[in-house]
Amino acid sequence: MLWRSVVFKLWFTIILLVAFVLMILTIFLLEFFENFYVEEAEESLMNEAENVSSIIEEHEDLSLTLNTIDQLLAPQTRVTVFFNEHQYWQNDIETNTLPNIDPSWFVGNIDINHVFGANESVKKITEVPNGNAEIIIVGIPTADQNGAIYVYQSLDVVEETTTRATKLILIAATVAIILTTIFAFFLTSRITAPLMKMRKAAGELSKGEFHTKVPVLTHDEIGELAISFNRMRRQLNYHITALNQEKSQLSSILRSLADGVITVNKQLGVMLINPPAEQFLAQINFTKEEEPHSLPVELRNHFQKVIEEENEYTKEIVAVGRNFVLIMTPLYIEGSVRGAVAIIRDMTEERQLDKLRKDFLANVSHELRTPISMMQGYAEAIVDDIAESKEEKQELAQIIYDESLRMNRLVNELLDLARMEAGHIQINHAKVPVKPFIDRVIKKFSSLFEEQEIELRTNVPSGIEYYFDPDRIEQVMTNLIDNALRHTNEDGKITIDVEEQKNELVIHIKDNGSGIPEEDLPFIFERFYKSDKSRTRNGKKKGTGLGLSIAKHIIEAHNGSIYAKSKESEGTTFTFTIPKKED
Structure with a gap:
């Protein structure tokens, strides 16, 4: 609003x-002019009274004296001359503004009659008898001290002069007010115009617009203020840009970290x-009624402990089957604890690798111990x-020979698997007709199919050729x-289907055997993993538990994929793909 602006306040002031x-x-x-004109009037009347006294003293002819006095007096001045208390003379005037005063009033008025017989004068402003008009009256004694001379005139003359002076003063004051208003408006506009521009720039600055520049119109304090404002704007822009860059960099670093980071204040409010870390909190709160990203009670207790004791704290938590390690440390700001920082590390893979290492040693020991014992x-x-x-000796x-072959096969598979996991697997691509290749692989098992009375069905299109390593794929x-x-039990069925989908060779090997339990299915490609924990196969030939792991590495070396679908007691389907490679 206008009356709240600096322009109005400065102008109004x-x-x-x-x-x-x-x-x-x-x-x-x-007041000065009124007193001045009254004093001037009194002084003029006093001069006239003295002139009258001089004329009376110098002339002996009374009629000539009175005529001379009548001619010398001002038109608006009346004089009353007392030769003694009973003999007097008054001049005649034509104006109606000055009333006639009975001479006896002068003699009877104690304020002015003391002029008779005394050597002192009288100056007085008084009201006329029987009226409301005011007059200025002066009186002096005559030269012989027997009479008195009273000269008076109406106060309206002084008031008229004072009124004129008052009008002049009021006109001058009005002109001064008008000129001051114009000057004040011009001055305030000159002063506040840069301030208003700085206010607008400050508003834009508060909205994050740091490119608005305030023009420097003067070289006074306001100009220096504008220069300082522009310098502040540049500094703010520089620091805000630097802070945003640091914030963006910090946010990028935190988002790219594999470990979770949670920062809380002393009131356990999450700051960062x-x-x-959000995924960790979601997993922690998965089975609870709390919000997905809220701090659970157990974490709050750990954070509170770190803040109160000002010591680092390490805790391992298991959530939804995953292992997490929390490393908590106090957050210091200017030497005092203002919160805590927690680093959350997912140790599930490390724990699994450690378990796999232990299982590997146990499995290798078991697989080697059995043939060695035999x-x-x-x-x-x-x-x-x-x-x-x-x-009997033969x-x-x-048996000793068969067990040695089994040990040799186990060692060779371990060496192959070690080379594959180290990335030293060598793939020799060759253009291979698919149908003859599949027939050759199946031919090796023809006697086993007949012996176990298992039906074999194949569906392999003719004329398909692909680039792959035939020896490695034959191993798979x-x-x-x-x-x-x-x-697969006797009288069972095994089906081999080959098809081409989206420039990929897809091979399905399906049986209607015992199947794989659902809980074991995600782990079948791990080395030494066997769904039958008793490590027996119903009296059939035992496996080493490395075949599927080796197959997975071979297929991945061909940039393909391998997976299994199974339902217990209904059978299993293994599927692997080989992408097409151009000539």
Whole structure:
């Protein structure tokens, strides 16, 4: 609003100050002029009275004296001359503004009659008898001290002069007010125009617009203020830009961190959190009624402990089957604890790797211990001549030989798997006709299919050629078919389907055997993993638990994928893909 602006306040202050000064000055001037004109009138009347006294003293002819006095007096001045208390003379005037006063009033008025017989004068403003008009009257004694001379005139003359002076003063004051108003408006506009521009720029500055520049119109304090404002704007722009860059960089760093970060204040309010930490809180609160990203009670207690004791704190938490390690440390700002910072590290893979390492050692030990024990036992039987006949010794030697082959196969598979996991697998691509290749692989198992009375069905289109390593893919096919044979009962069925989808060769190996339990399905491609924890296959040939892991590495080396679908007691389907490679 206008009356709240600096322009109005400054303008109103100047006008009010000038008006107050002019009012005081007018009052004093009017008082001064009124007193001045009254004194002037009294002085003029006194001079006339003295002139009358001089004329009376110098002339002996009374009629000539009175005529001379009548001619010398001003038109609006009346004189009453008392030669003694009973003899007097008054001049005649033509104006009606000055009433006639009975001479007896002069003699009877104690305020002015003391002039008779005294050597002193009288100056007085009084009201005329029987009227409301005021007069100025002066009186002096005659030269012989027997009479008195009274000269008076109406006060209206002085008031008229004072009124004219008052009008002049009021006109001058009005002109001064008008000129002051114009000058004040011009001055306030000149002063406040840069301030208004700075106010507008400050408003834009508060909205984040740092490119608005205030023009420097003067070289006074306001100009220096504008220069300082522009310098402040540049500094703010620089610091805000730097802060935004640091904030963006910090946010990018926090978002790119694999570890979660949570920062809380002393009231346990979350100040900073990154996506991994949000996922951690969502997993912690998954089974609770709390908000997904709120701090659970257990974490609040840990944070409170860190803040109160000002010590680092480490805690391992299991949530939704995953292992998390929390490393908490106090947050210091200017030497005092203002909160706490927690680093959340997902240790699930490390724990799984550690478990796999332990399982690997246990599995290798178990797989090697069994054939070694068997070889040792049968060798002792031969050495101790327990086997007496040649046929019995040959049978024991055959068992020792088979177990040595099994150990050799296990060691070779371990070496192959180690080379593959180290990235040293070598793929020799060649253009391979798919149907002849599949037929050749199946031919190796024809006797086993007949022996176990398992039906084999194939659906392989003719004329398809793909680039892949035939030896490695044959190894994959062999492992998958061997698994199917070992898990399929007699009179079962195994189907091999080959198709081409979206420039990929897709091979399905399906059986209607025992199937894989649902809880074991995600882990079948891990080395030494066996869904049958008793490590037996219903009396059939035992596996090492490495075939599927090796197959997975071979397919991934071909940039393909392998997966399994299974339902317990209904069968399993293994599917792997090989992308098409151009000539």
